[in-house]
Amino acid sequence: MALTTRPEQRPTQAERRPSIALSFWQSTLGKKIVMGVTGLIMIGYLCVHMLGNTKIFFGPEEFNAYGHWLRVMGAPVLHHQWGLWIARVVLLASVILHGVSAYQLSRRDIKARPQKYVHTKPRMSYATRTMRWGGVILGLFIVWHVLDLTTGTTHSGGFQEGHPYQNVVDTFSTWYGNVIYIVAMLAMGLHVRHGFWSAAQTLGAGNRTRDRALKAIANALAIVLTVGFISVPVGVMTGVVS
Amino acid sequence: MKLTLRVWRQQNADSPGAMATYQVDDVSQDMSFLEMLDVLNEELILKGEEPVAFDHDCREGICGACSLVINGDAHGPERTTTCQLHMRSFQDGDTIDIEPWRAAAFPVIKDLVVDRSAFDRVIQAGGYITAPTGSAPEAHATPVPKADADYAFEHAECIGCGACVAACPNGAAMLFTSAKVNHLNVLPQGSPERETRVLDMVSQMDAEGFGGCTLTGECATACPKGIPLFSITAMNKEWLRASRKVKR
Numbered sequence: 001m002a003l004t005t006r007p008e009q010r011p012t013q014a015e016r017r018p019s020i021a022l023s024f025w026q027s028t029l030g031k032k033i034v035m036g037v038t039g040l041i042m043i044g045y046l047c048v049h050m051l052g053n054t055k056i057f058f059g060p061e062e063f064n065a066y067g068h069w070l071r072v073m074g075a076p077v078l079h080h081q082w083g084l085w086i087a088r089v090v091l092l093a094s095v096i097l098h099g100v101s102a103y104q105l106s107r108r109d110i111k112a113r114p115q116k117y118v119h120t121k122p123r124m125s126y127a128t129r130t131m132r133w134g135g136v137i138l139g140l141f142i143v144w145h146v147l148d149l150t151t152g153t154t155h156s157g158g159f160q161e162g163h164p165y166q167n168v169v170d171t172f173s174t175w176y177g178n179v180i181y182i183v184a185m186l187a188m189g190l191h192v193r194h195g196f197w198s199a200a201q202t203l204g205a206g207n208r209t210r211d212r213a214l215k216a217i218a219n220a221l222a223i224v225l226t227v228g229f230i231s232v233p234v235g236v237m238t239g240v241v242s
Numbered sequence: 243m244k245l246t247l248r249v250w251r252q253q254n255a256d257s258p259g260a261m262a263t264y265q266v267d268d269v270s271q272d273m274s275f276l277e278m279l280d281v282l283n284e285e286l287i288l289k290g291e292e293p294v295a296f297d298h299d300c301r302e303g304i305c306g307a308c309s310l311v312i313n314g315d316a317h318g319p320e321r322t323t324t325c326q327l328h329m330r331s332f333q334d335g336d337t338i339d340i341e342p343w344r345a346a347a348f349p350v351i352k353d354l355v356v357d358r359s360a361f362d363r364v365i366q367a368g369g370y371i372t373a374p375t376g377s378a379p380e381a382h383a384t385p386v387p388k389a390d391a392d393y394a395f396e397h398a399e400c401i402g403c404g405a406c407v408a409a410c411p412n413g414a415a416m417l418f419t420s421a422k423v424n425h426l427n428v429l430p431q432g433s434p435e436r437e438t439r440v441l442d443m444v445s446q447m448d449a450e451g452f453g454g455c456t457l458t459g460e461c462a463t464a465c466p467k468g469i470p471l472f473s474i475t476a477m478n479k480e481w482l483r484a485s486r487k488v489k490r
């Protein structure tokens with residue numbers, strides 16, 4: 001009697017019931033959710049990082065003390081540097097998951113539209129069009145930034161462990177240091193502007209009534225983060241920080 | 243009106259295809275876009291050439307068969323279907339580019355006709371409800387709140403034409419799939435399959451080779467029925483909910 005509503009086919013996702021992690025990673029929606037969550041983690045980090053950076057305007061003692069605090073963060077519950085390492089591991093995992101998802105989804109997207117229209121017109125907003133190469137710029141920047149100011153590998157002049165104030169001033173005393181940093185921060189602003197709003201949609205938090213508020217928050221985040229970060233090289237260039 | 247048409251011609255799925263240029267001189271402003279193509283085809287047949295193949299059925303904007311990308315816009319410059327687009331939207335002397343839907347999941351069959359059976363398989367994966375068929379149920383047996391009924395209706399307007407896929411730079415079928423999911427998931431009649439519906443339809447959508455969503459919004463702009471971009475947000479929410487809820 002019972003009639004099958006579905007013709008013979010492979011088992012459906014609900015029937016196969018893969019683990020949550022697997023069903024996320026195998027689905028375009030799930031991968032996008034991974035991007036959204038890791039993106040928001042990174043945005044949260046950027047907010048804290050930007051606020052921390054502004055301490056540079058209050059002199060070397062305060063800035064270096066802040067750098068020291070990052071190492072004892074979480075003490076006495078956490079052992080020396082454990083707080084910092086936890087943050088580093090979470091961030092590294094976020095960057096990797098975000099980047100790998102972005103790469104795999106982009107590959108898929110390009111394959112899904114193999115033939116272009118003869119009649120083309122550019123319409124998408126600026127931030128949307130820049131997500132992919134903007135993301136690549138950010139990825140390269142992150143590598144340079146860590147090598148420059150965390151490990152000191154590519155630092156100009158003598159890198160001094162434990163003296164971040166002087167290291168920052170050195171970096172922003174070179175023209176290329178300023179150019180790399182400012183270009184990357186503009187890319188970051190555009191990326192965060194579309195990224196924050198996108199993440200809200202991906203995680204199912206957007207709707208008609210909330211949209212203006214979400215867009216306003218995205219714009220505010222992008223502007224505050226960009227201006228906040230760029231204020232440091234500008235401060236060094238104008239001699240406010242030296 | 244006198245028009246120059248540049249039309250995609252392609253013998254079959256395996257041949258390469260190219261744009262071909264035609265002149266049509268006897269076009270009235272009151273013709274629909276498809277009637278204008280009928281005029282072109284009559285002329286081609288009289289000349290002994292092969293007419294341009296294009297999909298159409300109801301010609302009243304409700305079946306979703308018509309599917310042309312006109313000057314780079316799915317269904318052309320107005321927010322309506324190609325069959326309901328009228329030539330008054332164009333100027334005398336215009337050159338109009340006409341192309342098929344472009345997506346890996348919608349291969350061209352001939353000229354402007356593409357194979358949209360991927361949509362059928364997405365529907366088969368979960369776009370149905372479990373209900374006794376045969377006799378119509380008592381209309382008042384299942385109360386539906388007005389707001390839910392309106393929401394379901396807004397999404398039920400989707401005619402499955404595929405303009406969203408054609409407009410999306412990623413060839414994604416998110417707007418279509420989300421319209422179908424939201425239409426049924428909000429209703430009491432659709433609730434027994436609420437979780438499996440969204441999981442299975444999304445997984446079938448992926449299996450068909452559609453791209454992913456980058457929230458560019460081109461789909462909602464192209465949709466002749468005005469399915470909103472937030473339909474995708476709502477489906478993401480349903481998918482997240484179902485992923486947590488379905489017992490493993």
Ligand code: HEM
Pocket residue numbers: 032033035036037038039040042043046095098099100102103106128131132134135136138139140191192194195196198199200202203455456457
């Ligand atoms: C500080 C670093 C970064 C932050 C804060 C960030 C943040 C975000 C957020 C919140 C999203 C939205 C996710 C969603 O749509 O749900 C996003 C999307 C994206 N990100 Fe990032 N991201 C960062 C670095 C990167 C890197 C290094 C790459 C490249 C490897 C990248 C490539 C992308 C791409 C391609 C998208 C997709 C855009 C779209 O789907 O429209 N991002 N990012």
Ligand code: FES
Pocket residue numbers: 297298299300301302303304305306307308323324325326
């Ligand atoms: S022919 Fe039916 S919608 Fe256009």
